[in-house]
Structure formats: C-alpha cells, structure tokens
Amino acid sequence: MTYQVDLTNCDREPIHIPGKIQSHGFLIAVNSKSYNISYVSKNVEAFTGLEATGLLGKNIADFEQQLEISGDIASLQQLLNLAKVTKTSDTINPLAIDVKGTSYNLIISHSVNDLVLEFEPTESDLGYDIQKIIGRSVSEILSGKNLNILLQNAAFEIKKIINYDRVMIYKFNEDGHGEVTAEVKNDNLEPFLGLHYPASDIPKQARELYKINLTRIIADVNSESSAIITYQDQATPLDLTHSGLRAVSPIHIQYLKNMGVESSFSISLIAHGELWGLVACHNYSPRFIDYKSRDASKLIGHILSSALEYRQDEEDNAKLHELTEAANAIADYIKKDSDFTFALTRNKITLKDVTTASGVALIYDGDINTIGQTPTTDQIAEIADWLKTNMVDTVYSTHRFPAIFTAAQQYSDVASGILACSLSKELGEMIIWFKPEQVTSINWAGNPEKPVEETADGMLQLSPRKSFESWTEIVKFTSEKWKTDEITAVLKVREDIIYAINRKANEIRILNERLQLAYDELDTFSYTISHDLRTPLSSIKSYSELLLATNKSLDDSAKKMLDRIIKGTDKMHMLIKEILHYSRVGRAEIELLPINMGLLLKEIKREVLSALNPENIEFTIGETPSINGDSVMITQVFTNLINNAVKYSSKSNPSKVSVQGETRNNEVVYSVSDNGVGIDVNYYNRVFELFKRMDNALEFEGTGVGLAIVKRIVEKHNARIWFESKLGIGTVFYISFKIS
Template sequence: MTPTVDLSNCDNEPIHIPGQVQSHGFLIAIDAKCIIKFHSENITQFLPDLPGDLLGRPIHDIEPLIGANEPPDFINQLISFGRSNKSFDQTNPFSTDIQGTPFYLIINVSGPLYLLEFEPVASDLKTDLQKMIGRSISEMLADKNLNNLLNNSATQVKNVIGYDRVMIYRFAADGHGEVVAEARNNELDSWLGLHYPASDIPKQARELYKHNLTRLIANVHTTPSKIVTTKQLSEDPLDLTHSHLRAVSPIHIQYLKNMGVESSFSISLMYKKELWGLIACHNYSPRFIDYKARDSAKLIGQILSSALEFRQDEANQHLQDKFNSSVNAMSKNMLKNNSIEDALTMPDVNILHATDATGVVLIYDNNTYKIGKTPSDEQIQQLVGWITENVNDTFYSTNELPYIYPEADAFKKVASGIMVLTLSAELSEYIIWFKPEHLEIVTWAGNPDKPAEMAADGTLKISPRHSFEAWSQEVSGKSVPWADEEIKSVTRLRAEVTYAINQKAGAIRMLNERLKQAYEELDTFSFTISHDLKNPLSTIKGYAQMLTKTSNLESRTQDVLSKIDVKVDKMNSMINEVLEYSRIGRLDLNPVEIDVAPIIAEHIKDLKVVYNADHLKVNIGATPPVQGDPTMISQVFANLLSNAIKYSLPSGSPEVHIDATDNESEIVYTIRDNGVGIDIKQLPHVFELFKRMDNVQDIEGTGVGLAIVKRIIEKHNGKIWVDSKLGEGSTFFVAFKK
C-alpha cells in the first residue's frame, strides 16, 4: 500500500538519518581504527571487484581498489592530518582514481565515525566556475541598494552555474519564505514575490542548511542507494548531517517533481550564524555539479552573506544611534526636572522617540499621558487591566495583539502591536507603545491551507498544487514587528527611568513604608536561611561523607554520594549569595574616593588563575576614581570581570576591554567581552535574582551575581545596563554619580 503523505509530519521527519545516499556517488563510514561500519549498497557499481563482506574489514584491505596510485594507508593519513587540524577543509576534496575514472574523496565527521564520500570529478558545467567567480562577485557588489544587490546576485549565480531559474529566498521569523530576487529563462513564469509556507522547508531542514552551505540534488528520478550495516557493528542509524551525498526526503523529492524540477542546487545565506535565506537554483533537466564547483559557488554565498550582514548592521547602527540620542536626552531631562512625567513627555524629545512606534501612553502617579495615535481612554483602561492580569514580566511585546487580546480588534488600526515597560506592577504604572495594523497582501504559491490533494490513485500529493497559481491572502491584526534596536532602547530607558525614580524616592512615603516592611521580612528570611537551612545541609553533607568511607559500596553508590556532596556545596553557595544580597540593603554607606585601577588589576590577576586563562587578552583604558564603599565597589568589579572572562572563554580567543568616560554628572565604566552574548529577548531580565540565560546553563553560576551588582550600584545612587548580541559578546555599563 502506498503511504499517504502528511505534511503535518514534515517537522518530525528525521532527514539527517535517511539511511540512503544519492546514487551518483558512494559512501563508506569507518571508525577511529579504520574499521568499516557502514557502506552504501551501490559501492559495487563503482568497485565491481570488491569482496562481498566489507563490513567489519579494515579500510586498508580495499584501498588498492579505491586509489590504485595512492600510497599505502593513505586514508588513515588523511584522517590523521584532518584530526590534528581539527578540520578536513585542507584535504577536501582529495583527488584520486577509481577504475580509471577521476573521483573526489570528501571526508567528514559523523559522531565517532568518519564519512568517506566518493563522487565523480565530472561536471555538467560548461564553464570554469573558479575563473568566473571574481568577475561575478564584483558585479554582485556593484550596487549598495539591497534590492539591487539581491537581483545582481541572482543574475550572476545564473550566469555562473547555468541553471534555468535562480531565486534569492528569504525566511521570515515564522519559517515561511519569500522569493525576493530572481533570474530565470525567458520562457518561465516569474515567481518573484511569491510566499511559501514553512512546511515547504521545515525546521529541521533549515537547521541542516546551517551545517551544509551548499546542497545538490542532481536528479530527482534516480533511486537512492541504501546504507547497510549490522546490529553487531551499530545499533543506531548513520547520522548524515555533514554528508554531501545524503539522500533527499521523499516528501521533498515529490515536491520537486510536482513543480517539474529535475535538479536543484542551493547555497545558504547566513546572518549572525543564523539562516537568513537561500540562493535556490532549479533546473528542468538533470544536472550534476562536482565538489570543487560547489565549493566555489559556496564562496558566492559567503560573500553575499557578508554584504547582507554589513548592510543590515549599518542600518541597525543608524537606528540604534537615533534611539540612543533620544534616551540620552530624556535621561538629562529627568535629572534636571523635578517631574519625571514632564521629562518623559516633552514636545521635542519624549518616550515616543525611543522607538518607531506611532503612539505611546505613560501611566504614572495616577495620571495618564498620551502622545501620538493611541486607543481611547476607556480602551487604554481596559488594556491596562488585561496587562495587569496577564503580563508578569517587566518587559513585554507583541505585534499581533488582537490574536492574544480579542478586545484589541476594536482599535487594531492604531494598536495591533504593543510594547509594555512595567514601572510598577503594584501601582499599575506602565509605559505602553503602540504600532498600527500593517495590512499586507501575501501572495502564496498556491493555497497554503491546502497542502495536499487527492490523486487519481487515491493517494495524497503534497504541495505545490499543480500550477503554483498565485493565491492572495490579506493579513490583518498585525503590526510591523518590533526591532531588536527598539527592544534595546526600551531596556536602556527602563534603567534611566528607574534611576530617576530612585533619585526621587524620598518623596514617596508608600515606598518607604514598603521598604521598611520588606527589610523586616528580609531579616526573618535571612535568619531562616542561615539557621533552618544551613544546619540540615551540614548534616546531609556529613552523612554523605561518612557513607563514602564504607569500603563495600558499589561504584554507582559512591558516584551518587559524591554528587550529593557537590550539590550540597552548591546549595550552600547559593544560600551565602542570597544572604549577601539581603545584607547589602541593610549596610550603611561611608563613601570615600576609590582608586579603581589597582582593584581591576588585582581581580584580573586572580581571575586568570581561577579560570586558567593565561591566554586571556585584557585591554584597560581610563580608570578614573569613583566615590563609594571600597568593599562593595570591589565586589561589583569582581562580579562583572568574572562574568566577562567566564563567558568569553568558549570563544577560544577571549578578550576583555575595560574603559571609562568622565562627564559633567557621572563616571561611566564599560566592561566589554567577546563571549557567548545574551539573547535579545532575555536582555530585560539580566539583573533579576536567580535569572540565568538559556545559553549558559552548562557554565557554572547561580544567577545571583548580577542581582547583587545591581543592588550595590543602586545603593550608590548609580545605574547599570547592558548591551549584547548573541554570539558576539556583552558590554556592561556602570554609571557612578559624581
């Protein structure tokens, strides 16, 4: 019975372990001892003289058949060379000769195994691709306009590889794609501007495009070759994530056949290590491009990726500079003006200018201030009630409010998108920015809600739907998404507003009463931790250590007891840090002038030893003195420098930069690293107690250090904020009042 195609399963299809390879080449997988663990069934088509029982044999048994003119043990030597270089880039491809025919050997890693892939040197290209690359790249980059850049790139790629259709395909945040540039044969219909649902290239396929920057499907009509092994050699299927011959999903093959495409070739386009899109090439007859030609084509993708990244970064920086200027102006106004609300709602520069919103409302001190286009007073009041009930974070944003809060449908033309900054949840004080509905006509390549159709034999065929006829859909109730730079700007504004409010906190009697009550509760809490928790922990640790001295314990039991000991120590550490956090609020300040330079130098010296970081590069600029408590200020720099070093070590070449600027009202220290960085969505939560970012869960830490730093800085009437990009490092700013 023919299996029915179900597109709802596309995201679950294990395409990295298809158990097959494309038939234009063959594959052998060997372990570290060069024993053959897997091979493709079609190997005998290329090597007819092979013995029938390859599995379990050492690879050198068949090396004379693979490379008659190669030195003995040449495959092991290639693997050793690649292992020492931690990459096979220098050896791939290795040119050899099989049965008198030139072949490329490409080596890649698959877990503990090595993939040996053999494919012909012959190519269907009529031109010398490498010679054309330089001229094509200069043609691509001839225009700084983004649309022209993409159109130039599509045209040049088509000229180079000669495919019938070349498209630049860009992914949206939800995974669906759009053809944003195209070069095609005259007889073909244009697909420019067409959108394709995310199921066409599901999530796991997009992940593979990040590992393999080029992907060739030479002929959709060939039968793939199965990969064989035995249960004695491997119980798990062979992971072909890094394979060039990896067979194609049957769903995708059917997809191409439905379009009439017989060969496809793609080049990945990356932005900040994420998949931006593809150069997608279609041919309506079979077409093979050899490894070197594909590698040359990959260079086009890398150059275009760099150009896209440069232009996007340039635009982002311009936007960030604009928002920073507005926030800086408001910060100065808040410090000069006794009224925070007046400083934030001035006609020349106000909270509306911190984003690209079209309206904003400030709800503060029992008053509501509206700027720009906003919902009505009654609608705002109801929205605030919904926010109070449903938004628990200090920062929240969405660009599809009517889908989450149905009552917003009544005012979607002015507020389909909102960004919320909570000043005080208890007092229902907020800043809410609004973006209007952005009506959009999305033209799909066929009806995206009709992904399968009944064929004559009763089976379901996947999209595209016969002809790719344009199918238009009006998207309503959504605004233009909030940009990362807007989120950063609002996060910075939050720090400035909090600082200004704290400066005027003496006038807020309610806050003083709550602080007094909180301190009393904190004393009780601290005593409970130190007495009721630490003593039982000491007992648990003692019992565990006693049990480890028992001679006849099994190794697994010893391991469990050892883990108990480690976890008790970690919990003790967390308790001590919470006690330190609570202690800071009760300490009296006796500020003195502090020479910061020796504090930084001493911490750097100690931390290099702690983290075994002799290769750490530290750049220290200006270090002006500050006013404060020496012990607390030392603790601030210890925490920030420790984080900078700890989270930059995974980069391999860790760098930390320390500098300071001295202006008329404050001294601002910056500590910048090139570490793992912080996801933009988690940036507003960095200084919260016990908050650890998702990408550092395997790095030691408790999530209390930055909360302590923030509490110390606020006690010194200062402020702290952070700017960061995932994978590019973080910069912490600490402002000390003069």
C-alpha cells in the first residue's frame, strides 16, 4: 500500500505502516493465534535463499525447519508463546540464533494481530561491547553541576561510546520546533550548535513514535528499502510501531541526504512522561549498531532523562524560590514604609525582581515610576489606557503584545511581552512588567517552509529541502512566555500591596478624624490662651507699670520686684505667641531656606548631652549635607530624634548614637541610629500616633507626642520619615528631603 503525502496531510503521514523495512535485516510476521506467516519482507530470499511468497501461510514450525535454526534457545513457537503472555518482549530480546550457519539477533515485538520477528546481523561497526564501558561514561555524564554542562557531558561521552561523526542534544520547545543545545563533532564539520529546526522536521506522529521506541537506527540512507508482502486479499498493512527495522519516510531520507548524512542514530530523552528531546547522532558514512549496543544506549537515555529532569526541576525550583523571596522582601518593605512607591521601586529588591522581566512600570498615585528597560512614559500611559478597557481579570499576560495592540510594534524591542496586574481599576493604578522580543533572529538549518512540487496529476506534494545553508528568519513581536511561577509571584505581591493600601486608607481615615478632633481642641486651646491668659497678664503688667510710675514711696527693692514682674509678663506674652504660632504650623505655609546641618546638629548634640548627661556614650556625627527647611521646625525634629536615641540607649554599655547624612540621586537622607531597646514589631504601625508609647518604653520619661509632632513637621516639608528596628538591638530613623 502506498501513501501520498501532500500539504494537507503532512502531519498525518502513516510512518508506522510504511510497508517496507530497512534492508540490513529481514522480517516475518505470524498470526498471534495460528502462528502462520502473514507478512514477510521480500529480502528474506537474499538472507535465507527462501522465496518470500512461498513462505506466506506456512506455520512457524515449518519456517524454523527450513531455516535450519540452531543455537541454545527454545523453539520459535515456544518463544512466541512466551512473548504472547508479556506486554513487552524486552525481557527476552535479543535472541542469538544461527540461520544456515550465519549469526543473527532475533527481536520479537507485538503488532495488532500479529507477532513480528526481525532478524538483524550480530556484527556491529562498533567492534566492542558498549555494556562494558557504559558505567564510567554515565558517571562522567552525571558530573555536570547544571543542565547545560550535563547535556554537553552527555554529548561528549556518547560520541566516545558510539564514535559517530556528530552527536547533538536536540531539545523540543513548546511550539514543537527544536534547538541544538549541545554538540560534539569531528573537527572538519561545521557546527550545528544553536541552530533551530522547525516543528515540521519531526512532525507530531514521529515524536509519538520516539516516545515508544527509545532508540532509532538508520544504517544506510542509500540502501533500498525492502517491501513487505502479504496475501493478495490482505488490505491492512503491517503495523511496525514497535519495529526496529521499520523503513524511514522518504522525505526524511532525502532530508538526511541533503545534509550529507549517510547514517543516523537517536536516543529519546523523556521528562515527566513527555518527549523532552533527542540525542541525535549523524555519521557521514554507513554505520550499523547491533541491538545489544542500541539497548545499552537506551539505558544511557533512561539515566540522562532522569538526570535532566532532576536538573531542570532543580533549576526551576531555584528560580521559583528566587521569585518567592523577592515577593516576600517586597511585602516586608511595604510593612515598614508607608511610601509605597519608594518601597516597591527604590530598595535593593524591587518589583522587577518578582519576575524575569527586563523592566517594570508602577502606575500609582498619579505617577509612573519605571525600573529597567521599558517603553517611554507616554507609551506606558497608552498601554495603561488600553489595559483599562481590555483587562477583564486582575492579571493580564501575553507574549505577543504588539500583535494584539498594534501601537506597541514601534517599541516591540522592549515590550513584546507584558504582564499586568490591577491595583485600582477606578483610579487606573496598576503594575506592568515588560519582556523584549525573545530572539531578534533564529538560525534555522534551512528554510522552515518546505518547498513544494507539483506532481503529474496536479497535486502539491511535499518535497524535502534542497539546501541546508543556515538562513535567518526574523521573529517579530514575540517574547519569552510568562511562566506560571512568575504569575503566582505577581499575584502574591498584588495581594500584599492591596492589603497595605487598604490598611493605609483606613489609617488615614482614622488619622483624619483624630486630626479634626485635634484641630477643634487646638482652636479651643488657642482661644483660651488668647483670652483667658492674655487678659490677666495684661492686667498684671498694667498695674505693675502703674505702681512703678505713681508710687513714689517704693524703695529700690520694691521697684526691682515690679520691674521683674513686668519683664516676666513680657516673656509670658512671647511664649504664648510662639505656642500659638506653632499650633497653627500644620495649617500655615512655611518658607524653605538653606540650613547648615553641621552647625545645627552640633548645637543639638551639645544641648541634648547637657540636658540628659549620659554616663557612657559614643556619639558620632558623619556627613552633614545641607537641606532646605524651616530651621525652627527642623531643629525640633532632630532634637526629638536625637533626644530619643540618647534616652532609649542609655542602658546600653556603651550607648551608641550616630547621625549621618547622605545624598542619593535627588534626595538627602539623614539617619539617626541607636543601640537601645528597639521597637516591638507589633507597634510598628503605631509609632507615629499621638499619645502612643511602647510597653518597653514606659520606664523612660515621655508623653507620646514627640514622634507625632516630628512626623507632622516632616510631612509639612514634603519629606518622608521611616524606621528600621529590632527589639533589644536598636533603632534607625530615616528622613528623606527632596533636593529642589
């Protein structure tokens, strides 16, 4: 039976029923019930002298007698009985027999309604027994510490074992096309390492057979295949799925000839039950490997498959761990820092590290912040607008974005793949990760579009490639695919951010309520100060001045007393004025002027140490870059922080306090650190609240107002304050001032 391959059925070419076998051996098939011969290869006569058609219908016992089979084996009928009761014949194959004085390996396999007997030569072009040297080679293969080294070791050792001219490790990608990932070759051959091959080179049905037959030998591409004959009324071709002699598709034979290859051998590599790739071996002259050597090579394939599966899983797990650790670090940052933009984009680990993306954009609070390689801000805004309309779920991903959003074709080099997660659909807040075009060019071993020829009857028939010169196919608008682990990490980060945003919103609501209450109380207090205190003070001053001016009988002591009363009331008026001025600082505008921080910090240090008089302290002031601010308010901020640092570290021996300034990009960041009692993590979100004090701070004097005032002043300066602390180790407060 012949089967014509055309453009409509290439992937359905019935390569398991070619109707032929390779000519280096011969085949008979017997009915599994009667043991009468139902199929026979025509070349049986060349090997045995028996005419093929004359064998059809004969019983296997008659055939055995005609072949003059000898050897230390049971009869063929007994062997077939044994093969019938087993699902596989691997336990009995191969059987060494003599046919009319010539040694053969007999290999028995199952077909649909038949048992297939294949007779192969025992002589091998290897000239030695692979099984005796396989142990050392496997040890060398497994010494590879990562997947790439493992595969290269495998190619090197397999070439040493079977001595083919070229040995390649060929890996299948998700879309079915393959890539040569490791190669060892003779020096005179051009390299194939890194070349890609289209999926049509090894179509689906061929890949399925590679999962069943773990080794495949093509001994000589130039030899003529031998047809398999059967009864004239027998329309069903013999299924050679499990056959080692099965003939090769003429398309593939021509394919190898075009490459100059005269013999090939392959070992299947299986990972997680699927065909991961092949060990593809090419020889530029005919070469035959006997069944035992092929079986030993199959063992190498099993071991290598297990090893590469383990190494691949190990590398995948390491990458997953890396992404998970990055997501956990992000979660820690947003717990400590209320400025989400800073927490997500300005630390050692950023949003970019949550995936394998080359860039990321954070669209939050009206701003677009980017890290790594990304489109421009305007382009990102366009993408965000598109996502608002087209993003149905909270997470969206594609590795072909320019094909979906054509405007992205102009920046496909940085954004052929996007992974986006929504933070707030109403506000249009989101995070977008970007991947560039995966490969600018792929080197194919020949044109992946197989040329076609028109047959005499007008059909378009597939023809093998005529040339294998490496050419370049430009791959447009695709990126590396997003992995499940990346999407999982993004979902975790999104959950943490949403939780933090909701927590912050709730805190802001509570703080606004408290602030309004504080403003109301402050207005009442201001009224009291203004009227209830100023009026009697004015009266006291007026009466004192009147007495001093009109009473001539006062002695010098009385005059001095009245003069002190007048000066005291003036001072009280000034203090009241300053208190009222400060009470309105949250609502008043401030004037930012340059502040010499070196002088200011030295003065604060002197005053704090004089007031607290610590016994054993190491107080250091590092770099002091200038900032712009209200000098009175900034003095109060640093006085409060330094006072706390000295106070809460007073029980340490020695007490260590350090103040350090540093210029970072467009910011000046000051830190005030101590080795004191530290802050319990349970109080992190209450540190800057009014009248809140930690349990471990109750033995120290304080009102619980200082840090709330500090935060208020810092925010008034459009600056940021945050802290890091460990209980019993110490605390560091950071203040970041923008450089205007």
